[in-house]
Every structure is written in structure tokens, then in C-alpha cells.
Amino acid sequence: MKIQKATRFALYAVLELARDPERQFSAGEIAERFEISGHHLSKVLRTLGRAGLVEALRGAGGGYRFRGNRKRVTLLDVIQHFEPVASRDGAREPGSRTPEGRALGRVIDEIDDIARATLGSITLATMRKLIDQDRREAAARPAERRARASPVE
Amino acid sequence: MEHRNTEMPGVPFDIRPARAADLQTVVSLDEETTGIAKVAYWKDRLERYAGGQPDRYFLIAEKEGRPVGFIVGEVRAWEFGSPPSGWIFAINVNRGARQDGLGTQLFEAVCDRFRRSGVRQVRTMIAKEDKLVMSFFRSQGMMAGPFVELEKGLAP
Numbered sequence: 686m687k688i689q690k691a692t693r694f695a696l697y698a699v700l701e702l703a704r705d706p707e708r709q710f711s712a713g714e715i716a717e718r719f720e721i722s723g724h725h726l727s728k729v730l731r732t733l734g735r736a737g738l739v740e741a742l743r744g745a746g747g748g749y750r751f752r753g754n755r756k757r758v759t760l761l762d763v764i765q766h767f768e769p770v771a772s773r774d775g776a777r778e779p780g781s782r783t784p785e786g787r788a789l790g791r792v793i794d795e796i797d798d799i800a801r802a803t804l805g806s807i808t809l810a811t812m813r814k815l816i817d818q819d820r821r822e823a824a825a826r827p828a829e830r831r832a833r834a835s836p837v838e
Numbered sequence: 839m840e841h842r843n844t845e846m847p848g849v850p851f852d853i854r855p856a857r858a859a860d861l862q863t864v865v866s867l868d869e870e871t872t873g874i875a876k877v878a879y880w881k882d883r884l885e886r887y888a889g890g891q892p893d894r895y896f897l898i899a900e901k902e903g904r905p906v907g908f909i910v911g912e913v914r915a916w917e918f919g920s921p922p923s924g925w926i927f928a929i930n931v932n933r934g935a936r937q938d939g940l941g942t943q944l945f946e947a948v949c950d951r952f953r954r955s956g957v958r959q960v961r962t963m964i965a966k967e968d969k970l971v972m973s974f975f976r977s978q979g980m981m982a983g984p985f986v987e988l989e990k991g992l993a994p
């Protein structure tokens with residue numbers, strides 16, 4: 686499964702903002718942290734604002750803040766504003782009314798169901814735990830990590 | 839599904855091994871969640887899992903002496919080549935006692951026993967639509983493992 690760039694940026698932004706819901710972050714700060722385009726990220730943040738997942742704060746030092754309950758908002762709740770996630774619309778594909786099309790549809794539905802169940806059960810709070818765990822593990826074996834982060838050309 | 843904790847939030851609870859006399863309690867707790875009273879099933883589970891047999895764990899959580907939840911698990915070995923691992927196959931917390939960390943404590947209690955049994959992996963199986971239980975186990979850090987469940991209808 687490959688998610689689109691905008692979806693990835695949205696997830697990074699929401700995860701960063703959900704780290705500390707009290708704090709505001711500027712689009713620039715988030716873009717710098719993930720080394721992504723600030724322009725593209727601003728567009729993504731506007732979509733997240735319309736979706737009610739983040740709040741734009743005006744005025745000097747204005748930025749963005751997470752809105753919602755990190756223990757309830759799931760990855761699916763974010764992703765669905767950017768791309769159809771495992772949507773069961775295969776019925777409209779060419780040939781989908783043939784026995785072959787239906788059998789293929791069942792296999793694809795099986796994969797889609799797992800994708801939805803996975804993304805719909807991982808909350809931002811759970812993601813933050815995974816992130817912290819990754820950070821601890823990375824700190825525990827710095828040499829190995831460094832080697833992997835800079836593979837031999 | 840939101841269940842506010844109405845049952846003495848913050849009051850500490852105890853976790854103890856289940857006994858045969860807990861049958862009615864377990865049946866009621868399970869019936870409250872699933873809507874089905876499975877007396878014969880739970881009687882059998884208590885006989886098999888609550889007798890202090892090695893590697894089988896049936897634990898009850900109590901608040902001030904009143905049972906409010908349970909968890910059942912065992913160590914299973916070599917099914918389809920899998921080395922011994924801990925299996926959780928039932929968890930239940932009374933609606934009024936939810937979202938107070940009780941599920942987490944039951945999970946940790948059974949994991950401690952698995953660790954003492956020498957296993958290093960814990961597994962469970964959850965209905966894909968069961969968002970509550972799925973989110974709960976995810977929050978405990980569980981991820982998909984190397985097995986998938988397959989099934990087929992059996993024509994008579």
C-alpha cells in the first residue's frame with residue numbers, strides 16, 4: 686500500500702500537533718522537522734482545518750493546534766480526508782459483474798477490510814506510543830541505526 | 839461506543855485467580871457485553887482454566903470485593919510451527935468500570951504470568967469490526983503477527 690504525499694504530510698502534521706495539544710506549531714516548523722515542502726504542507730493543513738482536526742490560530746505567532754481526542758482519532762479518520770481508503774467501490778470496475786470480476790472483488794475486499802480495520806483501530810495516542818518506542822530503541826542501538834540510515838551507495 | 843466510568847472511578851482493584859464459584863459472576867459479566875448467557879461454556883472454561891493448571895490463567899478483577907472484569911489466557915505451543923506463546927482469548931470489563939485502566943491491568947497481569955511461564959510473545963484474535971477491543975489491544979502495543987486467520991463455510 687502506498688499513500689499519497691498529501692496523506693503522508695497530513696499524518697506527520699497531525700502526529701506532531703497531537704504530541705502536545707496545548708502547543709501551537711507553525712507550518713514552517715513542521716515542514717522543517719520532516720524536511721517536506723512548506724507550501725504543500727500549508728495546503729494540507731487547510732484541509733485538516735476544514736475537517737476539524739486542527740485549528741488555525743491567527744495573529745502574531747499564529748500557528749496550528751490539534752483539535753480532538755488523541756485517544757479516539759484514528760489514522761483512518763485523518764487519511765479519509767485525503768484519499769479513498771480501501772473503499773468498496775469495485776462494483777463499478779469493468780467486468781465486475783462477471784464471475785471472474787466477482788471472485789477478484791472478493792479477494793480485493795478481503796485486503797480492503799484488513800486495511801480499514803488496521804487504520805481504524807490505531808489512534809493517534811497509540812501512534813505516539815509507537816513513536817516513543819521507536820525513539821527509545823533507536824537510542825539503545827545508535828551504531829546499528831546510523832549504519833542503516835546511511836546505506837552504502 | 840463511550841462508557842463513562844461510573845463504578846467508583848479511581849478506587850483500586852485487585853486481581854486474583856478465578857475459582858469454580860465464580861461461574862455466575864463470569865456468566866453475568868459476559869452476558870452484559872455479548873447479550874448471551876453461556877453457562878455451559880463458562881463452566882467448561884473455569885474447569886479447564888481456573889484450576890491452577892500450569893500455563894493456564896483465568897483472572898478476575900475486583901473492586902472492593904465485587905468482581906468487575908476478567909481475562910483468560912494460556913500458553914500454546916507448536917501450532918503451525920509457532921514456538922510457545924501466550925494466547926489471550928477472552929477479556930471483559932464491566933461497562934461501569936471501563937476506561938479506568940482496568941483492562942490494561944488485566945492485560946499486564948496475564949502478560950506477567952506468561953513471562954513467568956517463559957514465553958516472549960503474546961497473541962490474540964479479534965473480530966475486524968470490533969473497534970473497541972481492537973483499539974484496546976492496539977493501545978497495548980499489539981500489532982499484526984505472522985499468522986492470518988482463514989476460514990471456510992462447511993456445507994452439510
Ligand SMILES: CC(C)(COP(=O)(O)OP(=O)(O)OC[C@H]1O[C@@H](n2cnc3c(N)ncnc32)[C@H](O)[C@@H]1OP(=O)(O)O)[C@@H](O)C(=O)NCCC(=O)NCCS
Pocket residue numbers: 756757808810839840841871872927928929930931932935936937938939940941942943970971973974975977
Ligand atoms: C476492551 C475493554 C476490555 C477495555 O477495558 P478498559 O478497562 O476500559 O481499558 P483501559 O481503561 O485499560 O483502556 C486502555 C486503552 O484502551 C483504549 N480504549 C478503551 N476504551 C476505548 C473506547 N471506548 N474507544 C477507543 N479506545 C478505547 C484506549 O486506548 C485506552 O487507553 P487510555 O487508558 O490511555 O485511555 C473493555 O472495553 C471491554 O470489556 N469491552 C468489551 C469486551 C468484549 O467484547 N468482550 C467479549 C469478547 S471476549
